[in-house]
Amino acid sequence: MSFFNSISRSMTRSSQRGPKRSPTPTSASASMDGMPPPSPAAVSVPSTPVTPSIPKALYLSRPFVEAALVKGNFKTIVMLPKYVDIMEWVAVNIFDFYTNLNEFYGVITECCTQQACPTMSAGPVLNYTWINQERKSVHLPAPTYIDYVMTWIQNLLQDESAFPTKSNHEFPQSFPSTVKHMYRQLLRVFAHIYHAHFHQILHLRSEPHFNSLFAHFLSFGREYELLEIKDMKGSPSAPVGVGQLWEKWKEMGILEG
């Protein structure tokens, strides 16, 4: 079942009850009061114009690339369980991905400093930029960027109007676009950790756990159309490091297309 089709069906039903409403692609920003909004228009900018020659990263090398807590394909654990509402399922999974990723980042945070990570790097020539309140694309140190993302997501998760937890509260019309926006930013945090901090993950011997968390995140994102291929792979001149990991895991049968 498609998450977005399911939402659009329920939107059609709700629009029959009231006046027709226009799509609200920017509505996620309404919940970001006091925070510099992470923009869906944020672009990946290569730090240099040269064509990259990419040395093979450790996370793409054996045995680390195949280290996992979960053996086999992730398809079965992302499928919607019987009798569970699809929006509830997406909401609870987003909460888990955020919580687990936040714990991993908490462990390596003392290594992710303004000096060590002056930009939000995610590939040899890729540094994500942030759209600030003046709508300007700016480079931020990775810890600042990640702090903005995680604080913004935590606030949304605690906002009853964005992520309803009470049985009489309905999911808002903006829920799909909000979730997709969150997913895109969480992907960037994963991408930075793999690119800049994988040796610390190895030092902690946490690579099976971290790989399984990321593979689960990717599989779920593809199943519910929350992840765009272009965000996974980046541009040819500025590829996302973990885009190659995604390709490898597809070859290995851990993930589907």
Ligand SMILES: [Zn+2]
């Ligand atoms: Zn860092």
